[in-house]
Amino acid sequence: xxxxxxxxxxxxxxxxxxxxxxxxxxxxxxxxxxxxxxxxxxxxxxxxxxxxxxxxxxxxxxxxxxxxxxxxxxxxxxxxxxxxxxxxxxxxxxxxxxxxxxxxxxxxxxxxxxxxxxxxxxxxxxxxxxxxxxxxxxxxxxxxxxxxxxxxxxxxxxxxxxxxxxxxxxxxxxxxxxxxxxxxxxxxxxxxxxxxxxxxxxxxxxxxxxxxxxxxxxxxxxxxxxxxxxxxxxxxxxxxxxxxxxxxxxxxxxxxxxxxxxxxxxxxxxxxxxxxxxxxxxxxxxxxxxxxxxxx
Amino acid sequence: xxxxxxxxxxxxxxxxxxxxxxxxxxxxxxxxxxxxxxxxxxxxxxxxxxxxxxxxxxxxxxxxxxxxxxxxxxxxxxxxxxxxxxxxxxxxxxxxxxxxxxxxxxxxxxxxxxxxxxxxxxxxxxxxxxxxxxxxxxxxxxxxxxxxxxxxxxxxxxxxxxxxxxxxxxxxxxxxxxxxxxxxxxxxxxxxxxxxxxxxxxxxxxxxxxxxxxxxxxxxxxxxxxxxxxxxxxxxxxxxxxxxxxxxxxxxxxxxxxxxxxxxxxxxxxxxxxxxxxxxxxxxxxxxxxxxxxxxxxxxxxxxxxxxxxxxxxxxxxxxxxxxxxxxxxxxxxxxxxxxxxxxxxxxxxxxxxxxxxxxxxxxxxxxxxxxxxxxxxxxxxxxxxxxxxxxxxxxxxxxxxxxxxxxxxxxxxxxxxxxxxxxxxxxxxxxxxxxxxxxxxxxxxxxxxxxxxxxxxxxxxxxxxxxxxxxxxxxxxxxxxxxxxxxxxxxxxxxxxxxxxxxxxxxxxxxxxxxxxxxxxxxxxxxxxxxxxxxxxxxxxxxxxxxxxxxxxxxxxxxxxxxxxxxxxxxxxxxxxxxxxxxxxxxxxxxxxxxxxxxxxxxxxxxxxxxxxxxxxxxxxxxxxxxxxxxxxxxxxxxxxxxxxxxxxxxxxxxxxxxxxxxxxxxxxxxxxxxxx
Numbered sequence: 001x002x003x004x005x006x007x008x009x010x011x012x013x014x015x016x017x018x019x020x021x022x023x024x025x026x027x028x029x030x031x032x033x034x035x036x037x038x039x040x041x042x043x044x045x046x047x048x049x050x051x052x053x054x055x056x057x058x059x060x061x062x063x064x065x066x067x068x069x070x071x072x073x074x075x076x077x078x079x080x081x082x083x084x085x086x087x088x089x090x091x092x093x094x095x096x097x098x099x100x101x102x103x104x105x106x107x108x109x110x111x112x113x114x115x116x117x118x119x120x121x122x123x124x125x126x127x128x129x130x131x132x133x134x135x136x137x138x139x140x141x142x143x144x145x146x147x148x149x150x151x152x153x154x155x156x157x158x159x160x161x162x163x164x165x166x167x168x169x170x171x172x173x174x175x176x177x178x179x180x181x182x183x184x185x186x187x188x189x190x191x192x193x194x195x196x197x198x199x200x201x202x203x204x205x206x207x208x209x210x211x212x213x214x215x216x217x218x219x220x221x222x223x224x225x226x227x228x229x230x231x232x233x234x235x236x237x238x239x240x241x242x243x244x245x246x247x248x249x250x251x252x253x254x255x256x257x258x259x260x261x262x263x264x265x266x267x268x269x270x271x272x273x274x275x276x277x278x279x280x281x282x283x284x285x286x287x288x289x290x291x292x293x294x295x296x
Numbered sequence: 297x298x299x300x301x302x303x304x305x306x307x308x309x310x311x312x313x314x315x316x317x318x319x320x321x322x323x324x325x326x327x328x329x330x331x332x333x334x335x336x337x338x339x340x341x342x343x344x345x346x347x348x349x350x351x352x353x354x355x356x357x358x359x360x361x362x363x364x365x366x367x368x369x370x371x372x373x374x375x376x377x378x379x380x381x382x383x384x385x386x387x388x389x390x391x392x393x394x395x396x397x398x399x400x401x402x403x404x405x406x407x408x409x410x411x412x413x414x415x416x417x418x419x420x421x422x423x424x425x426x427x428x429x430x431x432x433x434x435x436x437x438x439x440x441x442x443x444x445x446x447x448x449x450x451x452x453x454x455x456x457x458x459x460x461x462x463x464x465x466x467x468x469x470x471x472x473x474x475x476x477x478x479x480x481x482x483x484x485x486x487x488x489x490x491x492x493x494x495x496x497x498x499x500x501x502x503x504x505x506x507x508x509x510x511x512x513x514x515x516x517x518x519x520x521x522x523x524x525x526x527x528x529x530x531x532x533x534x535x536x537x538x539x540x541x542x543x544x545x546x547x548x549x550x551x552x553x554x555x556x557x558x559x560x561x562x563x564x565x566x567x568x569x570x571x572x573x574x575x576x577x578x579x580x581x582x583x584x585x586x587x588x589x590x591x592x593x594x595x596x597x598x599x600x601x602x603x604x605x606x607x608x609x610x611x612x613x614x615x616x617x618x619x620x621x622x623x624x625x626x627x628x629x630x631x632x633x634x635x636x637x638x639x640x641x642x643x644x645x646x647x648x649x650x651x652x653x654x655x656x657x658x659x660x661x662x663x664x665x666x667x668x669x670x671x672x673x674x675x676x677x678x679x680x681x682x683x684x685x686x687x688x689x690x691x692x693x694x695x696x697x698x699x700x701x702x703x704x705x706x707x708x709x710x711x712x713x714x715x716x717x718x719x720x721x722x723x724x725x726x727x728x729x730x731x732x733x734x735x736x737x738x739x740x741x742x743x744x745x746x747x748x749x750x751x752x753x754x755x756x757x758x759x760x761x762x763x764x765x766x767x768x769x770x771x772x773x774x775x776x777x778x779x780x781x782x783x784x785x786x787x788x789x790x791x792x793x794x795x796x797x798x799x800x801x802x803x804x805x806x807x808x809x810x811x812x813x814x815x816x817x818x819x820x821x822x823x824x825x826x827x828x829x830x831x832x833x834x835x836x837x838x839x840x841x842x843x844x845x846x847x848x849x850x851x852x853x854x855x856x857x858x859x860x861x862x863x864x865x866x867x868x869x870x871x872x873x874x875x876x877x878x879x880x881x882x883x884x885x886x887x888x889x890x891x892x893x894x895x896x897x898x899x900x901x902x903x904x905x906x907x908x909x910x911x912x913x914x915x916x917x918x919x920x921x922x923x924x925x926x927x928x929x930x931x932x933x934x935x936x937x938x939x940x941x942x943x944x945x946x947x948x949x950x951x952x953x954x955x956x957x958x959x960x961x962x963x964x965x966x967x968x969x970x971x972x973x974x
Contacts, residue, residue, distance in 0.1 A: 101333035167334075193334040223333055231327040236335040243335045243342055244327050250341045257337040 009155040011109075011116035020121055023289045053077045087127035088144050088184030090211075091115050092176065093161070094218075096135035097238040098193050100163030102220035102281050111189040111218050112158045114285040118187060121289070123151045131157060132179065134172035135164035141179055166238045169194045173202035183210040192217050193238075196264045200272060207272060214275040214292065217265060219258075221282045226254040302373035302451045305458075309368050316360040320353070352969050359962045366955040370948050375448040387485040388428040388445040390475040391416045394492030394517075395433040395459070396466040397843070397914035401493070401522050401607050409461035412491040412517045417456045419489060420449045430478060431455060434492070436464040436844045438471035444478050463609055463843035463890050465911045468502050476506060487511040493518035494923075497916040504923065514923075522917035523553035526610035526910070527561070527600050528581065532617055536665075538647060538827070539593045539621045545586040547600050547613075551576035552916045564599040567591065593621035595838070595902040597893055607917065610910040614893040616838040616902075622649045623830055626664040630655075631671025634694055637805035637813045638668050641822050648826060665830040666690040668801075674703045681706055687796040690831045694801040697725040701770035708771075708791035708798040721770040731759035732781040734803070741777055742828050746820055753817030760810040764802050774800070789829075796831040839906040841888060847906035848884045849896050850877075857881035859899055865892025 056065060056076035064078045093115050099108035115131070122129040128144040131154045140161075142154055169190055180186070186206055192199065192215070203213055228234075228247040235242050262278060269276035277291045301307065332338070393416055399409035406414075420429050428445035431452050432438050441455050442448075472488065479486045488506060492499070494516050506512050529548040537543045551557040555578055563570040563586045576582040590596055596617040604611055625648050629635030635652075642650050653667070658676025662683055669680075673696040683689040684707060695704050701721035733756045736744050746752050755778060763784055768774060776785040790798040805813040812818055839847050851857040854876065861869045862885050873884045888894055888908045896904035 098333035101331070107333070191333065193336065220333070226338075227332070228328075228330050233327045233329045234332045234335045234338050235329055237331055237333050239335075241335060241339070242329070243338050245338055245342045250338060250345065253341040253345075254337055257341060261337070 009116065009152075010159045011112045012120055012155055016113070016117055017120065019286055020117055020124070020289075023121055023286075023292075052080050054080055087122065087125065088182050089118075089122045089127060089129045090144070090180050090184060090186045091119060091129065091131045092172070092186065092188045092190075093131065093133045093158075094135070094167060094169065094188075094190030094192075095133040095139055095161050095164050096167035096191075096193075097163045097165055098167055098191055099218070101223070101237055105281055106163075107191055107218045107220055107281055108161070108163055110279070110281040110285060111216070112161065114216065114279070114288055115187075115189055116155055116158055117285065117289070119151060119154050123148070128184075129154070130180070132172075132176055133157070133161055134169075134176070136166045136168040136171055138172060138175050138179070139164055141176075143179070144182070144184075163237075167191070167193050170198035170202040173199070173206070177205055180206075180211075185212045185214065187214045187216065189216045189218060191219060191223075192261075192265055196261070196268055199265075200268045200274075203272065203274065207274070212275075215265070215269055215277070216288060217262065217276065217278045219262075219278065219280055221280050224255065224258055224280070226251045302375050302448055302454070303371060304451075305454070306371050309371055312368055313361060313365050316357060316364055320357050352965070356962065356965055356969075359958055359965060363955060363958040363962060366951050366958060370951045370955065374947050374951075375446070375451065387426070387487070388430075388479065389419070389423065389487045389489060390430045390432060390445060390478060391419060392432045392434050392438075392468075392471045392475060392488060392490045392492075393456075393459075394466060394490075395435045395439075395462050395464075396495075396498070397461075397463040397609060397911055398493055398495045398498070398917055399461050399517075400463070400609055401518070401524075401917050403518060403522070407461065408493045408517045409459075412493075412515075413456040413459055415491055415515055415517065416489075417453050420452050420456075423449055430475075432471050432475055433459065434466040434468060434471045434490075435462045436467060436842065438467065438474050440474055440478070444480070463910055463914075465498065465842065465914060468499075468504075472504070472506060476510065479510065485511070487513060489513045489515060491515045491517060493917075494920040495914070495916070496918045496920045497913045499920045499923075502923070516919070518917075518919055522607060523555070523605070524607045524610070524915055524917050525552065525557050525559055525576065525602055525605050526550050526912070526915035527602055527613035528912050528915070530598070530600050530613055530615045532598075532615065534830075536618050536620055537590055538623060539619055540589060540591070543588050543590060543617065545588060545598065545600075546583055547586065548581055548583050549574055549576050549602065550581045550912075550915065551578060552918070554578050560603045562599075562601045562603075563588070564601070565596065590617065590619035593619050595619075595895075595905060597895065597902075597905070599893070607915075609891065610912075610915045612891070613909060614891075614907045616893070616895075616905045616907060618838070622647055623666065623826055624664045625650050625826060626653045626657075626662060626667040627651070628653045628655070628658060628667065628669045628672065628675065630669065630673060630675065630696055631694065633806045634804070635668075635670035638670060638822070641813070641819045642668075642826075644819060645823050645826070662689055664689060666692065666826055669693045669695075671696045672704075673699045677703060677706060681709070684708070684791075684796045684798060688831050690797045690799075690829050692799045692801050692825060692829070693790075695723045695764065697723055697764060699723050701766055704790070704800065705771055708773075721767050723764040723766045725762060726765035726784075727762040728760070728782075731761055733757065733759055734778050734780045734786045736777065737779045738775060738777045741775075743777060743824055746824050747817065752820040753815060755817055755821075758803075758810070758812040758815045758817075760804055760812070762809050763804060766802075771800070778803075797829045799825065799829060838904065841906050841908050842911055843889060843891055843908055844887045845906075845908060846885055846887055847894060848882055849904050850880055850882050852880040854881050856898065857883060860903070861897055863895045863897055864888075865890065865894070870894070 053066065053069065054077065056078050060078055066077050066079045069075070069077045093111055095108060099111065100106050119129050119131065123146060126146055128146040130144040131142045133139045140157060142150065142157060167190070169188070169192065206213060226247060230248070231244065231246050233242050233244045266276050277288055279285065279288055393412050395409060399407065399412060401408050403411070416431060423429055428447055429449055429452055430445040431441045441452060475488050486509060488510055490504070490512070494514070504512055526549070527547060528550045531546040533544045533546070534541065545563065547561055549559055549561060557576045559574050559576060561572050561574050561584050565588065568588060570586055572584050572586065574582050574584045596619050598615050598617055599612060600614070601612040625642060627635055627639055627642070627650060629652060639650065642648050651664070655675040659679050662679065667680070667689060669691060672693050680689070680691060684691055691707055693704060693707060699722065701723065735756050736747070738744070739748065747755070760780070763780060763786065765784060768776070768785060771788070771790055773791070774785070775789045777789060778785070778787040780786050784802065785800065786803050788800040790800055803812050804810040807813065841847060849860065851860055857874060857880070860883055862872050862883070864870045871886050875882050875884065885894065888906065891908045891910040894906045894908065895902055
């Protein structure tokens with residue numbers, strides 16, 4: 001397995017690879033893995049790091065019995081250790097029509113750059129990574145793998161990905177549940193034009209299963225300000241619905257509304273101990289890796 | 297309280313009132329499109345703002361519309377007319393301006409009507425403050441500018457500038473009554489000024505009767521008798537010709553001048569154009585004859601015109617000639633043998649449309665050109681008498697034996713007129729011992745033109761064994777056409793009105809009594825009797841109207857009525873009002889303003905028409921020398937009258953104030969909305 005993918009991919013440029021050398025992505029929580037590795041796992045096993053005692057049940061390895069405790073208490077207890085295993089990272093990329101918005105770089109392009117870089121980072125650490133693109137349904141899914149071939153497939157998928165139809169993150173999350181068999185880190189890159197309540201309700205299932213969730217909220221700067229001047233007919237890129245409004249009249253109210261929406265997402269994420277980051281497409285996506293490193 | 301517009305010429309400006317609404321709609325309907333990732337937040341905001349914004353928009357739209365309306369009104373200059381009676385200090389003048397056809401006569405650089413309007417305008421200009429005025433145009437239905445005399449003299453002058461003369465005749469009495477009624481109970485000085493050419497032919501009998509408190513002034517326009525020629529009548533004989541029938545058109549031309557006039561008369565038909573020279577004596581009339589032949593059945597427009605003179609309006613006249621392709625003949629069979637013989641003979645004539653009639657049908661409407669009464673003994677007498685009297689029906693009557701001569705005689709007399717025949721005179725059947733023949737006794741009669749050369753047989757070869765015997769003196773004016781050897785009339789004309797004729801048939805057609813029915817001359821005789829003796833006047837599908845008249849047409853189906861249009865003399869479709877009745881749709885035209893031919897057309901086919909004739913009385917342009925009250929017509933000079941008051945109370949200052957207020961209000965609303973948005 002080569003550690004370096006071919007660098008002719010649109011979303012993984014040589015200069016980006018150079019910059020990614022300085023980053024390391026590791027989960028904060030314990031993960032499940034099939035290789036003993038550098039990440040902590042809830043699977044107990046052979047390791048040097050003591051975790052806890054538990055009562056012996058028939059079938060347990062007798063070698064694990066702590067005989068000194070038995071001598072003191074006349075009961076059989078087993079010593080458990082935390083096992084280090086490899087990371088399984090699931091990347092969910094919003095590919096709805098609204099992600100096609102923005103310039104000079106669209107939100108989907110921006111998100112694809114970030115996703116590609118993140119996938120590479122995970123791959124470089126010899127961890128497994130999956131990619132799922134969605135709009136109101138699951139559009140494509142590459143199951144977790146850690147091979148360079150898999151990384152190339154992933155990058156190829158990103159290159160061929162185009163904005164689809166409406167966004168429904170909550171529906172996509174519900175449909176993705178059965179696909180993500182092993183818990184790990186779930187990274188969602190989206191513009192989150194959906195009901196925050198529904199999104200976090202759908203995320204609860206993943207949290208319950210022990211996933212570590214990162215939300216990256218991608219917005220074009222004009223989406224935070226409201227573009228245009230004078231009387232305009234705003235055409236919704238997802239529903240094609242036209243709304244006539246005077247930009248000057250509604251700009252302030254719009255900024256307030258989008259600010260409230262971001263704040264709602266941030267608040268609900270904090271309440272559920274989910275990592276949330278707002279990403280403006282006019283800022284470098286490497287800032288998001290700084291954010292990830294801060295929240296390890 | 298009434299109001300009028302002083303500047304109605306700018307009335308089209310009123311359409312600008314839609315401008316704010318259009319701007320409002322246009323601005324709303326065509327904003328620039330902008331693609332946006334999600335308009336969910338925008339929609340929420342717009343929905344929230346709409347509740348506040350909409351009333352603001354409507355308020356602004358209302359203010360701006362009112363502002364534009366007020367500005368338009370300022371330009372239109374509305375004037376409020378008070379219905380308060382005039383005070384003693386006020387004077388009021390009503391000018392009656394003759395707008396009849398003769399006023400179209402040009403004298404010098406302008407027509408008499410233009411000169412009359414000029415005189416009226418000068419008279420109005422001289423009115424001083426406090427005086428009111430009004431103008432009534434004298435025509436068939438006098439037309440008043442204001443409902444009551446008003447102070448808006450500038451509007452009156454504007455109306456006078458734009459006024460057009462008509463081709464109608466005038467009713468002075470109606471105009472004077474309207475003027476007197478308009479003065480109402482006003483106590484101020486009242487004056488009626490009549491401005492006209494005082495044409496001798498129409499004004500000689502006018503009495504100018506007005507109440508004692510009203511001053512009547514007459515201003516004459518026109519300086520003398522204008523030489524004029526006119527087509528005064530067109531007569532067609534027969535009036536409803538058969539297809540390919542020769543038709544005589546008698547055209548009467550009048551000369552209204554002191555010199556003999558040599559005129560060229562032109563006849564125009566769709567496929568013919570003829571002309572004839574005619575010399576008309578001074579102040580006299582002459583008639584010329586055109587012989588035409590209709591080549592197609594239907595309504596045939598015919599125009600007659602003269603070479604133009606100074607007064608052109610009466611140089612043309614029109615008629616619509618209904619050309620038939622068959623003759624409608626009715627047959628009453630009181631004597632079946634005679635009726636059968638007639639019926640058999642008539643059936644071989646291709647131009648005859650035969651219909652058998654019962655005694656009851658003789659009492660009803662008889663849309664026939666000629667009726668054969670076989671064995672008649674007085675059935676439907678009153679109806680036959682009436683229709684024959686009107687000239688719309690000819691009758692060939694073969695009385696039943698023992699029928700009184702008085703009954704037959706009544707056919708030829710007018711309704712209600714006593715017949716000269718006595719009740720004792722009856723038609724007796726007379727059997728003869730020897731068969732006798734008959735001979736034409738009126739060889740020059742048009743009925744026998746065909747037989748004069750002997751090509752269609754010899755009447756003397758027919759023999760009869762009997763005939764009806766009667767006293768010829770019972771029918772004064774009777775013309776015996778064919779006579780038996782015993783001097784008894786076999787065929788006689790009882791009445792010849794030139795339109796509907798009555799014939800007495802005394803030729804038995806029973807084979808046992810006569811061999812006439814088998815003779816070769818029998819069918820041609822019947823044919824000639826129908827062609828020459830049929831009614832010359834029938835139910836006309838063409839109305840003849842004076843200018844200003846209204847024509848109408850009944851159409852059975854609504855869908856058919858939608859395809860009917862009235863084409864005016866200038867070949868353009870005219871406005872038609874449609875009203876639905878139980879019998880179908882009635883199409884009514886607007887008043888037909890000028891002389892000419894107005895044709896009802898359905899899918900290009902002529903289905904009716906109206907001819908508007910120039911009123912003959914208006915062609916004689918001689919002026920009245922004296923009124924019937926002894927006043928000389930030219931006694932009054934226009935200069936004597938131009939010395940009166942003037943006043944105006946226009947509304948434009950008030951409207952300007954309203955406009956400024958609205959503008960200020962609009963600014964305030966815009967400012968308020970701006971602040972609220974901010």
